[in-house]
Amino acid sequence: MTTPFPFSAIVGQYEMKRAMVLTAIDPGLGGVLVFGDRGTGKSTAVRALAALLPPITVVAGCPVNSATARDIPDWTDVKDTALIERPTPVVDLPLGVTEDRVTGALDIERALTQGEKAFEPGLLARANRGYLYIDEVNLLEDHIVDLLLDVAQSGMNMVEREGLSIRHPARFVLVGSGNPEEGELRPQLLDRFGLSVEVSSPDNVEERVEVIRRRTEFETDHEAFMARWQAEDARLRDRILAARDALGQTITSDDVLTDCARLSMALGTDGLRGELTLLRAARALAALEQAGEVNRVHLRQAAPLALSHRLRRDPLDEAGSGARVSRVVAETLP
Known part of the structure; x- marks a missing residue:
């Protein structure tokens, strides 16, 4: 198949x-x-x-x-x-x-x-x-x-x-x-x-059952399964194409730029690649939502994706990099 x-x-x-x-x-x-x-x-x-x-x-x-x-x-x-x-x-x-x-x-x-x-x-x-x-x-x-x-x-x-x-x-x-x-x-x-x-692997029975169910349907009732989910994929494709068109017109204010810099400094990321990537990811999120302008909600959603792997290691922090980013985001971008 x-x-x-x-x-x-x-x-x-x-x-x-x-x-x-x-x-x-x-x-x-x-x-x-x-x-x-x-x-x-x-x-x-x-x-x-x-x-x-x-x-x-x-x-x-x-x-x-x-x-x-x-x-x-x-x-x-x-x-x-x-x-x-x-x-x-x-x-x-x-x-x-x-x-x-x-x-x-x-x-x-x-x-x-x-x-x-x-x-x-x-x-x-x-x-x-x-x-x-x-x-x-x-x-x-x-x-x-x-x-x-x-x-x-x-x-x-x-x-x-x-x-x-x-x-x-x-x-x-x-x-x-x-x-x-x-x-x-x-x-x-x-x-x-x-x-x-x-x-990580799903940590609840319901989600694991749904994974098994969908995979089984994909293999045993392929045409019906694809017909149902391809419609969902088509809607997502349309959103992606619309976001590509909107990306260049998405507004980024000086306040958003300041938030990117403050967040990267608070996390102690090396270099400037972190905030540049954070801004691009937040702009793509705003374009996906057809928001027209980047705001703090987009920064909060994009920060774990763009910054978690850029942190210096802290052997005393057992929470992990994702949790550290979430904690600093809550403190820096209330």
Whole structure:
């Protein structure tokens, strides 16, 4: 069964779903980091959201999903410049992946059989204009982490090896998931994620039963289940598209900017990335609600997503980073 589980049918996990919707409204937020138990719908949510979004328009056969003929990299051999629609790509980056597989490398087969020096695109090319999903991101090898940091910062993938000098756009929403008990994430990569969420297994019988019921219906009465929930997904898609249109007109007052700065200072976050991301997330929330202007309600809702993973560790505070953010938000933004 290849149809993704409907995004709207995912039971609970409201913060995770909210964070992913915000990245769909403003991909510039920098992606989502989801930490928590296995089997809590992390990968399901990524694929479901991508399936919910409208298809992207690409040049047929272009390996980097170019939107127009003039965007096609000159190293490709694309002849047909007809435009087609394609689902928003979701590309998995597996553990143990080689650098060549990620960035692309010399096409050995063409080099041996035809004597041509040609480029074989990698995973970053396929992920352009879509989602790059990394499961167990905290176990990723350091040199791959460094590579991803460079590409995420620049939006371009550059390959200089084996006589090749290649560059192509690589703009994607980075979604990482993992279990913190299996290893910590490097601070450089942790800070690169715009939003973070901690998820856990449902702690009540009713919610667990509903998860089982919906999954069983999805597998045994697929058409009826999809017909019911695709209508919900369509309504959410319309809200996301309307929010994209409203984002540029959403007003941000100086008072809101001051609140962002005060909150970040009160939490002791390093650098300015925290308040910049907080503001972008609050603007996306306001646009989703068609509020027209960012207010403190939006800041309070966005703060745990944007700031929890940027806090300095406090060994004396056993409440966790999310609880610390909520406490400081209540004190700073009454």
